[in-house]
Amino acid sequence: MSEEMLLPRPVRDSQSEMTEIVLPNDANPLGALLGGRLMHWIDLAGAMAAHRHSRSHVVTASVDHIDFLVPVRVGDLVILRSSVNRVFKTSMETGVKVFVENYIADTAQHVASAYLTFVAIDAQGNHLKVPAVIPESEDQQRRYDDAGRRREIRRGELERRRKAKR
Ligand SMILES: CC(C)(COP(=O)(O)OP(=O)(O)OC[C@H]1O[C@@H](n2cnc3c(N)ncnc32)[C@H](O)[C@@H]1OP(=O)(O)O)[C@@H](O)C(=O)NCCC(=O)NCCS
Numbered sequence: 001m002s003e004e005m006l007l008p009r010p011v012r013d014s015q016s017e018m019t020e021i022v023l024p025n026d027a028n029p030l031g032a033l034l035g036g037r038l039m040h041w042i043d044l045a046g047a048m049a050a051h052r053h054s055r056s057h058v059v060t061a062s063v064d065h066i067d068f069l070v071p072v073r074v075g076d077l078v079i080l081r082s083s084v085n086r087v088f089k090t091s092m093e094t095g096v097k098v099f100v101e102n103y104i105a106d107t108a109q110h111v112a113s114a115y116l117t118f119v120a121i122d123a124q125g126n127h128l129k130v131p132a133v134i135p136e137s138e139d140q141q142r143r144y145d146d147a148g149r150r151r152e153i154r155r156g157e158l159e160r161r162r163k164a165k166r
Helices: 035-054 138-165
Strands: 016-021 057-063 077-087 091-102 107-121
Touching: 016 035, 035 057, 035 077, 035 091, 035 107, 077 138, 091 138, 107 138
Parallel strands: none
Antiparallel strands: 016 077, 057 107, 077 091, 091 107
């Protein structure tokens, strides 16, 4: 990868927004959005931010714990906002925040937040170094700092599971 491609980039370069309208095929027989469908959209929204930041192919290495805070119904709009929180070496953490909007009732609610780690790869699957990310606002700095702490927790958990397998 050229030196120019590895120059640090601001968080705003990766900020992405994806909107879906919930259709019957996305829902259970009671008309509520399936958790698995929302997880799929979260993965896509996170990947968009990771692609925009790294300008490369990426694979999902992990998805942290997700809570579903409010139900989403057929006909609602689901808005997913994502950006890169922090880059490590070949991996980066993206945050995805999900909202539901009901345009009849004129309401908007927070549905879920998720943190995903993506690894940048080339067409042969080799891992690629990712340019650093520059936080520019207080919120971005807070997410950057928190992402460092979350990485340590993930690494500790991976190590614990590896040891348990031996
Ligand atoms: C994720 C994957 C690329 C990691 O490759 P690996 O050779 O085992 O990992 P390495 O130990 O060399 O680590 C590479 C990077 O991934 C990170 N990583 C690896 N496993 C991770 C996990 N479970 N969670 C978060 N980050 C992880 C490492 O911290 C490292 O990051 P760094 O370079 O920024 O320090 C590999 O396991 C893989 O290809 N998995 C399948 C991915 C996939 O298909 N996803 C779609 C869902 S099916």
